Amino acid sequence: MEKTKVNERIFLSSPHMSDEGYEMQYVQEAFDTNWIAPFGENVNEFEKELATKVGSKSAAALSSGTGAIHLALRAAGVGEGDIVFCPTLTFSATANPIIYQNASPVFIDSDYETWNMCSKALEKAFKEYPEVKAVIVVHLYGLSADMDKIMEICKQHDVTVIEDAAESLGGYYKGQHTGTFGDYGIFSFNGNKIITTSGGGMLVSNNEEKVAKVRFWATQSRDQARHYQHSELGFNYRMSNVVAGIGRGQLKVLDQRVKKKQYIFEFYKRELSDLDGVEFMPVNEWDEPNYWLSSMTLSGKVRPIEVMEALEAENIEARPIWKPMHLQPFFEKYDFVGTDVSEKLFETGICLPSDTKMKDDDLIRVINNIKGLWLR
Template sequence: MDERIFLSSPHMSDEGYEQHFVKEAFDTNWIAPLGTNVDGFESELAAKVRSKAAAALTSGTAAIHLALKAAGVEKDDIVFCSTLTFSATANPIIYQNAIPVFIDSDYETWNMCPKALEEAFEKYPQVKAVLLVHLYGLSADMDQITALCKKYNVALIEDAAESLGTYYKGQHTGTFGDYGIFSFNGNKIITTSGGGMLVSNDEERITKARFWATQSRDQARHYQHSELGFNYRMSNVVAGIGRGQLKVLNDRVAKKNYIYDFYKRELSNLEGVNFMPNNDWDQPNYWLSAMTLTGKVRPVDVMDALEKENIESRPVWKPMHMQPYFEKYDFVGTDVSERLFETGVCLPSDTKISDEQLERVVEIIKGLWE
């Protein structure tokens, strides 16, 4: 069988940037918990996205958790959350014993629908925070969403786990709200094997988040803890991988765009095929290339055909309000996110994929229409 084609797998730099920083950590014996790589990764990523401060953490999930805590979300507070996302977005709301209310998507962005969000504000004026997702590297409609959050004086948290390198009107996603989070999981556009970053222009809140992330250890000779803490700080070795990966982010974004353009050019003329939206104000990283199918060929047909040829693909995220754990919580919207889930499929978007492999993928898919 041919070599497996992955959906999105780790891609280390050809230049060996990652090994350089990791070797430095070993040579100086700064293996854990902190060190120059952690400090460097925080400052370099903050500079990259033009945010004032950043905290390197063990995961994007940890970053969302601390963002909610920093925003003052507590027991029984309501948090509006994008429904079309991975569960890691919604889980930290429960960690804080808060109440999620899930917000539908729109077809224009595949992200949080501003009309549904406004309806939710009218229904729940006591809401404490809005947690939106930039899905698959597509930017949400930030002008409308930030305006609504300012109107109702509510904290905005951006889950930009999938959108590092994406711009909305020339500004990095993850930097419009009070807090932004990025993920460096193994399948993300750059990876540290596992890890995340919390960014904000509120430097005091980031300092506080670092404090919470290191078990809330007070400044005392003995171990003293006046607040509940968490073991969320990124290690110096992992941060070294991140520093190296950050150097090739622009290359990875360019390849993701190339992959999306290839699929769209080759497959858009097939009956019932539509691709993720592309708005004039959005400069996506196209972390994953996804399409919807509304004709005779179904997403499962595509996924089965590819899997038979050792090629990985995936459904679009199943909305949170349809998940067994979260279905008891309220949902505001229509059926857009459900339709995207039912009709959507994510195609192989690995940045190591060759033209020959891309041609193989599209030929298998085209064969379903013959």
């Protein structure tokens, strides 16, 4: 077995290029053709290949997942004074674009069964805010939200659904790719995601007309005219041809990355589940996660901060569960619907190193350091 150095850094989730060099083949093509602008063959093909992979009719390659959420909100007609429901247990990139549109988020609590948006809290929110314009659903850490319940509620209220699947590419809900249930789906290729382009995102939808509009907005809303003419507000959100080349190569190894993430999760669960107070993130029978980050909660004598500090002392990266948006200084003025589930998950949760380059020796090193806290 190949061994790693004792003090070598173990990352939470770092970029992992393919052993086969698929990425460089496409990047080299971009250089060979001198086409390194925000247009080109790689951009066009990456959109087609990603859409085909997840089973969507069309896709727009953009500079970030945040930009994709922003343009999805614009496509949904969200504007000044509108209300958008958003999970509170998520990264701020889910909520920030709501503010870009001068709209107001109403944060929805999680449930323990999925760690994602609670359908009961969502129902309550619709009663309190019937004028809501859109709902953003997040698939946290690669775990699918319960989309049947959520979509049923949203269809009853005829509201646009945007799936933030930034963390769940390669995951399924009842055999269907996450990100393809709502009107719009969002993926991220940030450096820590299951596949990366160093930065970048993708918007997918079965509404090809809307996707074409998103591409138009993303290229500064430049009208088809000989001169530079702009009839609408535009954005500089298009993905570059070089970055898209990396994405095309990464997409070829997505299934491998999911398998390795699952292996890491199952390794941790097998070795740590018997420790007092340890409970791993929920995987439901209808859920096929991509296991982006292996996460657990602690309710016994050992607290998450103790685990994180012990691992950091050994040059091992771990992180807390996302701090809920309604507890964030910037967002605390906005309304929240729910109880305290998301707060409890934040207080007790920890994300373990889930880097797909980890070897068994690395996993054992993490596990032994964690177990040592229970032997004190």
